[in-house]
Amino acid sequence: MELQPVLTGPRLMLRPLKAEDFDALYTAASDPLIWEQHPAPDRHEKRVFEQFFNRTFKSRGALAILDKNSNKLIGTSRYYDVEGRDSVCIGFTFLTRNYWGSGYNRELKFLMLDHAFIYVRRALFHVGEKNIRSRRAMEKIGARLVGRLERQKPDGSPDPTVVFEIKRP
Template sequence: MKFDLQPTHLHNERIRLIPLQETDFDRLFEVGSNPKVWEQHPNPNRYKFEDFTNYFKGAIESNGALLILDSFSNETIGCSRYYDYNEKDRTILIGYTFIGIKFWGNGYNKALKKLMLDYAFQFVNKVYFHIGAFNYRSQKAIEKIGATKVDEFEVEYYGEDSKLNFVYLIQKN
């Protein structure tokens, strides 16, 4: 079985993940146009149309981006992606995640990470996460599910200046 970076069958009781399509721009921008979503991210201006358009273009070109939908209402929750898959080292990264503020603190992020990790661990032994150095909310959330900080370095996001990120790791049991 091959690691599909955009699987079509990932779902649980809370969320459903589908490959991000160009036609999803408007529904995703509606969620991402709230400045509060990005206030701790490396680019706090992603709520602006131009910055979000760049983020979205990078997501589409990555061929690993997934639209996050509510399993019950089909409402758009946000976006995440798999990237930098290394078959030889059996590693992958999960990141570029954002979730609309309506869904914060309700278990959606935990459900998302569990779903993505369970799928990834069918193919890899280590999953890494790049999290902005000042994104305390995401750092705390990833630590709650068992990730450990293992490094920090500059990450150059698609079409943006490089920013300091922390690298977190979760290993397969």
């Protein structure tokens, strides 16, 4: 599966994340309210975001999300954990708050799903159990809750996670 395609929708363009995107992406991520329900609520801090960015960039599945009208970088998402032709995970997604609630996440996810379904039969989404906003966003795009994982945060503390699924039509 091609993990870093260029995908274009009516309002968004997704392209491979580049090292030189750090400053613009940090600007987008520096709002603490983006992360308030996230398992890493301190990700708005530069030192924490830098670690996230480095892991994301090295994943080779990360996409920069750009507003086509302004060409502004407004977030990121990525493909990960490809399991042959069966499944791929989509996640580590965030958008700046002024793009919330107006269909941008839906457009983003459907661009990524359309591409993924060329290669796999289902997409999985891992969401922090207490991240109600992201859980609702998954439900809005038709994802079905299919399980729960007990993962650990980098500091070793528990990171209860729920798993959503969307199958290829």
